[in-house]
Structure formats: structure tokens, C-alpha cells
Amino acid sequence: MRTTSTRSRRSGEPTAASSAVTRRRTRRCERAVVTGERHPDVAVCYLIRRGPSGDEVLVGRKLTGLGAGRAVGPGGKLAQGESPSEAVVREVREETGIELDVSSLEARGVLRYSFPTKPEWSQRSFVFVCRSFTGEGAASDELLPEWWPVAAPPFDRMWDDARFWLPDVLAGGTVHASFEFGPDLSTVVASDHEAFPAGRPT
Numbered sequence: 001m002r003t004t005s006t007r008s009r010r011s012g013e014p015t016a017a018s019s020a021v022t023r024r025r026t027r028r029c030e031r032a033v034v035t036g037e038r039h040p041d042v043a044v045c046y047l048i049r050r051g052p053s054g055d056e057v058l059v060g061r062k063l064t065g066l067g068a069g070r071a072v073g074p075g076g077k078l079a080q081g082e083s084p085s086e087a088v089v090r091e092v093r094e095e096t097g098i099e100l101d102v103s104s105l106e107a108r109g110v111l112r113y114s115f116p117t118k119p120e121w122s123q124r125s126f127v128f129v130c131r132s133f134t135g136e137g138a139a140s141d142e143l144l145p146e147w148w149p150v151a152a153p154p155f156d157r158m159w160d161d162a163r164f165w166l167p168d169v170l171a172g173g174t175v176h177a178s179f180e181f182g183p184d185l186s187t188v189v190a191s192d193h194e195a196f197p198a199g200r201p202t
């Protein structure tokens with residue numbers, strides 16, 4: 001059983017985010033993980049390209065379904081028999097027109113989002129980064145792609161969990177975390193978060 005609170009392995013100190021999340025609440029969130037609560041699987045990919053002023057990441061406006069209006073990485077549910085990496089290749093193509101090969105995907109961790117007051121929104125999410133792909137990204141029925149500086153994704157429009165883990169992933173790290181959303185279905189009220197910086201074994 002993991003007992004780690006929201007904490008970065010880089011320094012061993014609680015992150016700024018962790019101060020807003022109590023240890024008691026963290027333990028409650030861990031319970032969903034250790035009891036093996038089953039969440040639908042999704043896979044998401046953060047595409048990174050070299051821009052004129054530095055690295056940029058594709059984060060698009062979701063146009064349909066769960067989280068419509070939010071800024072998200074391209075991704076979606078695993079189809080029957082699909083692996084997370086196969087799903088992400090398909091979802092990136094469907095949502096942005098960008099083509100990539102499974103071999104260019106970097107697996108960067110697994111996240112669980114738990115919505116106790118709306119369990120059908122709970123998910124387990126496989127996170128990938130990809131730096132080698134073909135295309136700029138075009139709007140689809142599902143996503144309006146936009147490129148952002150890797151140091152400044154649009155956190156104010158993203159799911160609340162992203163601010164806890166996405167900076168580490170975009171910096172080359174790996175993350176394993178679970179997040180519990182409150183009754184407003186928007187705010188993270190508990191988390192269990194371990195981030196591993198680039199180059200460290202997970």
C-alpha cells in the first residue's frame with residue numbers, strides 16, 4: 001500500500017499543490033486504488049514539437065462529450081482489445097490528423113481520476129509523450145488543437161489534476177497518481193501523487 005502524499009521525488013519536499021490537500025484526504029483517495037476500484041481505461045498523448053521560441057505542446061479544446069470545453073491532450077477510451085499505445089495512435093489521428101508510430105511513444109505513467117459523486121466519469125488514464133510525428137494538427141469534430149509553450153499550458157482551462165502532474169511529465173518525468181474530485185466535479189480534493197524526474201527508474 002502506498003502511503004505517499006502529493007510529493008515530488010525531485011526534492012522530497014511537498015509540492016505547492018500538496019499544501020492544499022490534506023494527508024487525511026490523501027489516505028481516503030488511496031483507498032480507491034488499493035481496493036482495486038475499476039475505472040474505464042483511456043489513453044492520452046502530449047505531443048511536443050520545437051517551436052520558434054522553444055518547445056511547444058499540443059493541448060486542444062475538447063468539443064464533445066465528457067469535459068467538452070476543457071483543454072486536453074488528444075486521447076480517449078481504449079477500444080476492445082486495444083493496448084493503450086494503440087489507442088493513443090488512433091485517437092491522435094482521429095482528433096488531430098497527426099500520424100505517429102507506436103515506437104515513438106514514451107510511456108510516462110498512469111493516473112486515476114475518481115469522481116465519487118459521478119462514478120461514470122472516473123477513469124484510469126495512460127499518459128504518453130511523443131516528439132516524433134507527422135503533421136501540424138487540424139481541427140476535428142472532437143478537438144480544436146492549439147500549441148502552447150511547454151512551460152505554460154492553459155491550466156485554467158484544463159482538468160484540475162493537470163497542474164499536479166503535467167509539468168513533471170513535460171519536463172521529461174514519469175508520474176503515478178490518483179486524484180479524487182469533489183462534489184463540484186471540477187476540483188481535486190485529494191490526491192496520491194508520485195513524480196519521478198527524467199532519467200530516474202520508476
Ligand SMILES: Nc1ncnc2c1[nH]c(=O)n2[C@H]1C[C@H](O)[C@@H](COP(=O)(O)OP(=O)(O)OP(=O)(O)O)O1
Pocket residue numbers: 042043044064065066067072073074075076077078113123125159160161162
Ligand atoms: N480528469 C482528467 N484529467 C485529465 N484529462 C482528462 C480527464 N478526464 C478526461 O476525460 N480527460 C481527457 C482524457 C482524454 O484525452 C479525454 C477523454 O476522452 P473521452 O472523450 O472520454 O474518450 P473518447 O473515446 O474520445 O470519447 P467518446 O468516443 O466516448 O465520446 O479527456
